[in-house]
Amino acid sequence: MFERPRSGERALLVRIGLGQPPGKDELNELTSLAASAGAEVLGVITGTRRAPDPRLFVGSGKAEEIHSAVKSLGADLVVFDHALSPSQERNLEALLQCRVIDRTGLILDIFAQRARTFEGQLQVELAQLKHLSTRLVRGWTHLERQKGGIGLRGPGETQLETDRRLLGNRIKTLNARLDKVLTQRETTRRERKRAEIPTVALVGYTNAGKSTLFNYLTGAKAFAADQLFATLDPTVRRLNLPDARFALLADTVGFVRDLPHELVAAFRSTLQEARESTLLLHVVDAADPERGERIEQVNRVLEEVGAGSLPQIEVYNKADLLGEAPRVEAAAEGHVRRVWLSAQTGAGTDLLVNAIGDFLGPEIVHRHIVLDPARGRARARFFAAGAVLAEKTLPGGETDLEISMPRLAFEDLCRTEGLPFSPNDPLQPCATGGPFLQSPVPTRWIG
Numbered sequence: 001m002f003e004r005p006r007s008g009e010r011a012l013l014v015r016i017g018l019g020q021p022p023g024k025d026e027l028n029e030l031t032s033l034a035a036s037a038g039a040e041v042l043g044v045i046t047g048t049r050r051a052p053d054p055r056l057f058v059g060s061g062k063a064e065e066i067h068s069a070v071k072s073l074g075a076d077l078v079v080f081d082h083a084l085s086p087s088q089e090r091n092l093e094a095l096l097q098c099r100v101i102d103r104t105g106l107i108l109d110i111f112a113q114r115a116r117t118f119e120g121q122l123q124v125e126l127a128q129l130k131h132l133s134t135r136l137v138r139g140w141t142h143l144e145r146q147k148g149g150i151g152l153r154g155p156g157e158t159q160l161e162t163d164r165r166l167l168g169n170r171i172k173t174l175n176a177r178l179d180k181v182l183t184q185r186e187t188t189r190r191e192r193k194r195a196e197i198p199t200v201a202l203v204g205y206t207n208a209g210k211s212t213l214f215n216y217l218t219g220a221k222a223f224a225a226d227q228l229f230a231t232l233d234p235t236v237r238r239l240n241l242p243d244a245r246f247a248l249l250a251d252t253v254g255f256v257r258d259l260p261h262e263l264v265a266a267f268r269s270t271l272q273e274a275r276e277s278t279l280l281l282h283v284v285d286a287a288d289p290e291r292g293e294r295i296e297q298v299n300r301v302l303e304e305v306g307a308g309s310l311p312q313i314e315v316y317n318k319a320d321l322l323g324e325a326p327r328v329e330a331a332a333e334g335h336v337r338r339v340w341l342s343a344q345t346g347a348g349t350d351l352l353v354n355a356i357g358d359f360l361g362p363e364i365v366h367r368h369i370v371l372d373p374a375r376g377r378a379r380a381r382f383f384a385a386g387a388v389l390a391e392k393t394l395p396g397g398e399t400d401l402e403i404s405m406p407r408l409a410f411e412d413l414c415r416t417e418g419l420p421f422s423p424n425d426p427l428q429p430c431a432t433g434g435p436f437l438q439s440p441v442p443t444r445w446i447g
Helices: 024-036 060-073 086-096 103-114 118-135 158-195 210-218 261-266 268-275 291-304 349-360 373-384 407-417
Strands: 010-018 040-049 077-080 099-101 199-204 235-240 246-251 279-285 312-317 327-330 336-340 364-371 388-393 399-406
Touching (some): 010 024, 010 060, 077 086, 077 103, 086 118, 118 158, 210 235, 210 246, 210 279, 235 349, 336 349
Parallel strands (some): 010 077, 199 279, 312 336
Antiparallel strands (some): 235 246
16 A cells, blocks of 8 residues: 655646536646645646546546656646545555645645634644545555454554544544634624624635735735735724724635635634625626636635625726726616726725725714713723724813714613713714713714
8 A cells, every 4th residue: 555655745736627628727726726835836637527437536548647747757746626535535646656635635735834823723624634534544554454464463443443533532622612712703793793883804716816905905914915825814904984984894715616615614613704794895806817707606605604695895806907997886776886996006995995885874973072080881881882993081080082883872872871962963062061071172973
């Protein structure tokens, strides 16, 4: 039985078209995935079959062609752009005498390299262990079978059973830790909902420019590069909107064709940022000739994670590469459907921010209020709602708060705490005395 080597970066890529020849776009994506994983691509072998071979996935003749290429090029890794069964993977390794991984294994390796947060690392390890658990049998020679002869008879495949048990225990531990992380995220989301702070999530095909757009809109420094899965871990930052309003903008993991089910399942808690959002910004690479297919693939994954029914604004990024001017396209009912822009240059990003502001609505209170020292509980509730933008203590002991929050939440808090307000006059201050003192800065509604 072939003993798997511990390393291998010189890769030969294989893409077999089922029913039709493989497309150029599919081959380019496979090459980009391999490069993102750090492989040195030595060559690409293509072919066409009606259906996969149960034993080798490819036919015997194509397998010999791959074997000859491995020997002549000196490859130590063969990457199939398909999902291989454990038996197909083992049979190919035995024939080719080098490591063989499928599309799922390749993407898992990329994710393992890019995960930075504790949650991301847990999710990747969980997906890797679930993938590995189906590939233990006959993976190593010392687990293959009982040895015969006096003094050589042993406990058979007890080591294999031990490995399975250890994997199962580790998977249980990871699930328990992820449940704790998920609970923490749920607590944060509940606080956002209670404060009625809208969340906008960036979704889209990998390398469409989500992180570049995220950095431009929020001033963040999320890693962005011209490669697949440049960023993995979700990031949430404040997004300033017109009329001094704000929302939270979340940058999520990019999608890809035939995203492995192990990853969809493992990253369900991360993708919940998209599922719990008020609005999705579907970032599309406008210069991609396959952008229509990319949009459909992303929408399929959104359906799978329960976010398919959320409202979307399509953001056609990299419009400058096509010579397209920044613009807004509206649907028949008048809502913004698509925004053309360039995240690299910033052209058109103001149109997107205005479109987000129009969608989220104008019902936001932004004002300075001054509370006397006896209103400590009201002050604490404004902070708990995440509404305080700035705080200053005045010479008389009063607290000057600059707040921004949804109108309904503001009115409810005022009623609960007995604070007078005037909802009918949008330019009238809440009060000029009592619990609210006259603010040194003009107070007003913005909406």
